[in-house]
Amino acid sequence: MGANTTAVKETIKRLGIEVPSWAYGNSGTRFKVFSQLGVPRDPYEKIADAAQVNKFTGAVPTVALHIPWDKVKDYAHFAAYAKDLGVTLGTINSNTFQDDQYKLGSVCNPDPKIRKMAVDHLLECVDIMDITGTNDLKIWLADGTNYPGQDDLRDRQDRLQESLEITYKRLGPNQRMLLEYKFFEPSFYSTDVPDWGTSYLHCMKLGPKAMVCVDTGHHAPGTNIEFIVALLLREGRLGAFDFNSRFYADDDLIVGAADPYQLFRIMNEVNRAGGFDVGTPVSYVLDQCHNIEDKIPGQIRSITNVQEAVAKALLVDRVALKKAQLEGNVLAANDVLMDAYNTDVRPLLGEMRNEIGLDADPMKAYLASGYGAKIAAERVGGAQAGWGA
Ligand code: PSV
Numbered sequence: 155m156g157a158n159t160t161a162v163k164e165t166i167k168r169l170g171i172e173v174p175s176w177a178y179g180n181s182g183t184r185f186k187v188f189s190q191l192g193v194p195r196d197p198y199e200k201i202a203d204a205a206q207v208n209k210f211t212g213a214v215p216t217v218a219l220h221i222p223w224d225k226v227k228d229y230a231h232f233a234a235y236a237k238d239l240g241v242t243l244g245t246i247n248s249n250t251f252q253d254d255q256y257k258l259g260s261v262c263n264p265d266p267k268i269r270k271m272a273v274d275h276l277l278e279c280v281d282i283m284d285i286t287g288t289n290d291l292k293i294w295l296a297d298g299t300n301y302p303g304q305d306d307l308r309d310r311q312d313r314l315q316e317s318l319e320i321t322y323k324r325l326g327p328n329q330r331m332l333l334e335y336k337f338f339e340p341s342f343y344s345t346d347v348p349d350w351g352t353s354y355l356h357c358m359k360l361g362p363k364a365m366v367c368v369d370t371g372h373h374a375p376g377t378n379i380e381f382i383v384a385l386l387l388r389e390g391r392l393g394a395f396d397f398n399s400r401f402y403a404d405d406d407l408i409v410g411a412a413d414p415y416q417l418f419r420i421m422n423e424v425n426r427a428g429g430f431d432v433g434t435p436v437s438y439v440l441d442q443c444h445n446i447e448d449k450i451p452g453q454i455r456s457i458t459n460v461q462e463a464v465a466k467a468l469l470v471d472r473v474a475l476k477k478a479q480l481e482g483n484v485l486a487a488n489d490v491l492m493d494a495y496n497t498d499v500r501p502l503l504g505e506m507r508n509e510i511g512l513d514a515d516p517m518k519a520y521l522a523s524g525y526g527a528k529i530a531a532e533r534v535g536g537a538q539a540g541w542g543a
């Protein structure tokens with residue numbers, strides 16, 4: 155085995171995994187949004203639910219917000235409320251995809267007035283970050299085109315660069331811009347930031363505070379995501395993960411559900427590059443929706459899936475691996491990885507939770523807590539939060 159088990163436990167104890175506020179609202183597909191009992195009706199109730207995930211896993215220091223879905227009157231009050239519940243406000247996710255004006259795109263739109271509207275929104279997000287004390291602005295753009303000839307692909311890149319530059323200049327000294335890519339959807343012919351290379355190019359032009367966000371669900375089937383991760387880490391430009399799983403397109407399913415081995419391979423590259431070290435620039439964030447499963451349990455499962463993949467990656471015997479690699483011993487090298495991957499790390503993680511005063515099994519403990527029944531009884535009336543709220 156690789157790192158000793160005490161070191162594995164200590165690393166996972168300090169590995170924070172941010173949860174998204176939008177995981178707790180109702181969600182679905184373009185065909186149907188299913189509603190659930192007890193779903194939050196405002197951003198405060200979303201934070202209360204996220205705090206439960208932290209309470210039982212001990213792994214969730216921060217909650218990502220989505221603007222305007224999580225707009226509140228008083229962000230300082232909101233931040234204080236979160237703090238009282240044991241969490242802090244995290245990444246601010248911009249939203250330049252829900253207004254009618256964005257039909258032909260936001261920051262890449264051919265109309266300068268609409269581009270300005272989009273940039274103003276990004277700047278407003280930074281204003282909010284200043285109040286909440288958040289460091290990260292995450293930008294995912296729905297911009298693209300549906301038909302060849304619809305717009306000039308290169309002009310759109312120029313507009314993108316210009317808009318990002320204005321936003322980048324507004325960042326404070328400790329604030330970062332995380333530029334997310336996605337290979338298609340909602341546009342079907344071209345996407346303005348479709349891949350890591352495009353995101354990386356723009357980040358390089360912008361400066362050191364711009365980093366790439368790898369959303370694990372945003373790649374074509376068969377893509378070697380760990381290679382992308384290794385490359386970005388090598389260049390010092392991997393700023394964040396958005397975790398989720400996909401079988402087909404961007405499904406936003408529970409991380410590690412579709413292919414836990416892939417998640418392990420990605421975490422192995424992160425570990426290879428020191429991405430779990432103290433002071434790492436990489437942030438770890440869930441970006442998921444729970445359409446048919448219960449939401450808080452879905453989030454708890456996601457956290458434990460990430461912890462299991464990280465624990466296995468930390469168990470890789472790097473010395474034995476390097477030796478086998480340098481000797482050209484293909485099977486021995488592969489065995490080293492498989493040994494770690496095939497280790498049942500659940501007892502180790504249970505032990506780790508006990509050491510920090512938690513139940514070894516966060517899912518069981520949450521289900522026994524009665525919180526789900528409590529919110530189902532209490533949260534009646536009012537509009538449940540969902541997409542667009
Ligand atoms: C849309 O694909 C998306 O899931 C992106 O991954 C963003 O991170 C998220 O929505 C929130 O805007």
Ligand code: MN
Pocket residue numbers: 294334369396441
């Ligand atoms: Mn994402």
